[in-house]
Amino acid sequence: MKIPTNSVSPSDFIRDIIGEDIKTNKYDGRVHTRFPPEPNGYLHIGHAKSICLNFGIAKEFGGLCNLRFDDTNPTKEQAEFVESIIGDIRWLGFDWEDRLFYASDYFDKLYEFAVQLIKKGKAYVDSLTPDEIREHRGTLTEPGRESPCRNRSVEENLDLFERMRAGEFEDGAYVLRAKIDMSSANLNMRDPVMYRILHATHHRTGDKWCIYPTYDFAHGQSDSIEGITHSICTLEFEDHRPLYDWFLDQLDIHHPRQIEFARLNLSRTILSKRKLRQLVEEGYVNGWDDPRMPTISGFRRRGYTPEAIRDFCERIGVAKNESTIDIALLEHYIRQDLNKRATRVMAVLRPLRLVIDNYPEDSVEELVAINNPEDAGMGTRKVPFSRVLYIERDDFREPPPKKWFRLAPGREARLKHAYIIKCERVVRDEKTGEVIELHCSYDPETKSGEAKAGRKVKGTLHWVSAAHAIDAEVRLYDHLFLKENPDDVGEGSDFRANLNLHSLETLTACKVESSLAGAKPGSRYQFFRLGYFCVDPDSSDGKLVFNRTVSLRDTWAKIEEALRNG
Ligand code: ATP
Ligand code: MG
Secondary structure, rough: EEEOOOOOOOOOOOHHHHHHHHHHHHHHHHEEEEEOOOOOOOOHHHHHHHHHHHHHHHHHHOOEEEEEEEOOOOOOOHHHHHHHHHHHHHHHHOOOOOOOEHHOOOOOOOOOHHHHHHHHEEEEEEOOOOOHHHHHOOOOOOOOOOOOOOOOOOOHHHHHHHHHHOOOOOOOOEEEOOOOOOOOOOHHHHOEEEEEOOOOEEOOOOOOOOEEEOHHHHHHHHHHHHHOOOOEEEHHHHHHHHHHHHHHHOOOOOOOOOEEOOOEEEEOOOOOOOHHHHHHOOOOOOOEEEEEEEHHHHHHHHHEEEEEEEEHHHHOOOOOOOOOOOHHHHHHHHHHHHHHOOEEOOOEEOOEEEEEOOOOOOOOOEEEEEEOOOOOOHHEEEEEEEEEEEEHHHHHHOOOOOOOOOOOOOEEEEOOOOOOEEEEEEEOOOOOOOOOEEEEEEOHHHHOOOOOOOOOOOEEOOOOOOOOEEEEEEEEEEEEEEOOOOOOOOOOHHHHHOOOOOOOOEEEEEEEOOHHHHOOOOOOEOOOOOOOEEEEOOEEEEEEEEEEOOOOHHHHHHHHHHHHHH
């Protein structure tokens, strides 16, 4: 696993290339990038890396970045995905101003480009079936074979291509291919397909077209039409670069420079829209924005901030070699950000009733609580304290294990913001033996924050006043996959075999402090001792629902410490 260093390097190989191009005045010193998602799913954290890179570079160099939907495959693309992608990029904090484009905007222009290549003798209509084309293609060690249609006349090619467009033929009857080199060592250069017949309705162009350009033909030409200078993409397109360059050279049009970088891989995470789609469609998760999903919308619902995701993307940087980043690093960034901004409150996830026998029956005290010790500007609030409270079931043990600083019969602990209490008596269910109530005494001389704060005890517990607490549901999450690499499976199996079937735990009888009444979806809190939580949109007037964004324990800090100590 790659361990990124702590120092954020201001530059990287891509920024170096661009800096050099500016120096030599290539593209008249302009920098213009684009983010080109295919609208066939929701964006994931890998896309966030690409978004931060493309928009970030444009900003740093005083340039522009376009958003372009690469919508050349009508069978897999949907308007729902377009909308989610737009919302996600905005949420991440990036702006394409008036430069929102679609590859489908260029279908007429791309058709013209194809005709130009036919006229130059650089493209031909092939009648081989898709299977035959694959078979003629050869392998890495064997050259391909030329199609018998390769030397059709320009006139015949123009006529057939026109009729393909007019809808005369069935799907798969013909394709348009570039005429390059069937013996090239690079399989992408063996007369790649440029257009295929597809009688399918497109989400934007409707039924206007029944032929659609392939990614390879559409992408570079779209970049060129938009005046892109640096076309940044992931490493799997490195072998496509000669083809990217070939089309632009043959057409003799503006020629952007393609630069490849290593995609983001995250431990215990799948970053492939196809596989994420499988998780959604097969019901392993509750939709694309399930808080366990590594999608931008999943992270948003989980309580992540755009700042944390951007900081993470900046920290991991870009490289030319594939590697896997520990998901603990991403969690480290969200903790760091929420530590600064989240109000500290008290919530009890598994309530145990606690009665303070020597506390006046009808008395309620308003105790002062600091909202965020990291930020005095966030102020204080009042927390009601009374005779009957709830504490966390886990905070009582009988008999207490070694080094137990919480409650047990006869033991003392401090209640956060309140008093030191002592456990005097335990009430058990007669049948099951389960502990159902604790009876305690409190020491009025030990009130927190008062000068004579009195004795010290080691353990401090969170609590809520039973009469004032609000009911809540809390959803706790674990990683979706059990293995570091979810694709590490035996033969005949796939990533689904590594799914963690206990990745969601729903607690429905939680109690949260009264200041959370009316909390709006998206509000973020630190529940004292329990982690960071965010109000879920499933909340209604009658019921608050929280997602745990992340626990408090920073495993990344431990990893770094271990590294420092060798
Ligand atoms: P997936 O494999 O998840 O379907 P994709 O590459 O097919 O991803 P696109 O919509 O085509 O998805 O990607 C848009 C842009 O995001 C491309 O430039 C692509 O290179 C980049 N991208 C996709 N996945 C990652 C990743 N894991 N890390 C960095 N960039 C990525
Ligand atoms: Mg793709």
